[in-house]
Amino acid sequence: MYIDHHPILENHGNDQISFFYDGTPLKARQGQTIAAALMMNNIRKFGISRKLRQSRGLFCASGRCCSCFVTVNGLEHVLSCTTLIEEGMEIKPNTGDPDVRGGIHEN
């Protein structure tokens, strides 16, 4: 949920933008990270860990823990907490073994 009226800070007034999550069109605010854009839409599980096959989502929000990987416009393994959302971005959860340079070269 977006905080329209913050108890201390002034209203951001940032523009709404659209992006896709697993094919579904969703809205975010300009200046948000991908992780925040997803959480604003109540998506908290961003993927499944490779080895233990457990759910993963945002943990540190600072690019340190690597728990928040998603696929962005075909590029896998992008840290969603330190990457800003952009208009039209196609985000997919990381559910399998990542192809780190996926989408550019054929296997």
Next chain:
Amino acid sequence: MKTDVLIIGGGPAGLNAAIETASRGIKTIIIEESYALGGQLKQQTQFFNNLPKQFDRQRGIHLMRTLIDRLSPLPITCLLKHKMIGVYKDGRIGIANDTETFPIDAKKVIVTTGAAEETDLFPGWTLPGVMTVGAAQILINRERVLPGKNALIVGLNSFSAEVAKQLKACGINILGVMDKTVSVNDKKLVEGLEDKKIRVMVNTVIERATGAGEVKKVTINNDGKKEDLDIDLICIGKGLAPILEPLEILDCEFGFQAKLGGLVPKYYSTLGTSNPSVYVAGNAAGITCLGGILLTAEIAALNALKALGVLNDNEVKVRSSFLWDELRSMESEESIETFIARVAHIKEFHEECELPLPASFHAILEGC
């Protein structure tokens, strides 16, 4: 790229160090891995009362603006979304962004990488909905997103208490702030929470957190009594540890100082490390308060300027002893142990290197 001073990290320490060097006309580059400068100040809405004299009492986010405004007219290169990834054989620093890797040839490097939050391990701690208190604060203040509706805070300290209040002010129901210790020495901290109708639970641990795909329930053990709570957010506030990787890559030696956050680079009273071209400041030089972060940055920058021949000995001596004095009063006000540990850390390294402490430093030692 060539520079006189390379600053690694664009948080409060990095910014303050850059103001010092760039205002002397010294070529300065800051690299910052985030998309913006400011570090943790970006989401700190709390007031900081205890800041160096040149700053007024202000909120973290406003201090960030103050620092960036002071920096922006100065000739300085800021490389955002850039990380230090290594050192070349010839000593140049390897920098990378999303698309390229390149070397920076720097005469002096000031490492201001800050700190990372520690976690707490309990079954279920990796479930989505479990996050650090810092992450929750980023969500509400920087991202304007509610991280959950019903929250439990693990670990009672001034930062977690502050964030608990901020979360509550945003409308999140705080079920409690818990700590495994049997009592909390800091009465003011507890009263501050109880004033805001936030429950404080001592001698309490999490037995497990559960939920399909994200956290939904938690079982806590409160003084031997088990309790199940419906929650969708667990915030872990177990303190900070310095971020050291760049210092490791730069071949700096480390020592252990529990009160400074554990493993800390060894440094002199100049904030210079065992690598003669590397200085360290801010939380990377030991966890401290915001005042301490700003002051250590100034001390490191001044000494780097002296080593570059920009400032003379005497000038630096006078300013340094003034800054050390201010650092002592600032850190003592928050926690005297931090300052004592810092002095012990420095003394140890000077002794190890058989390098006498400067006379001005003796005066400081006598004062504590």
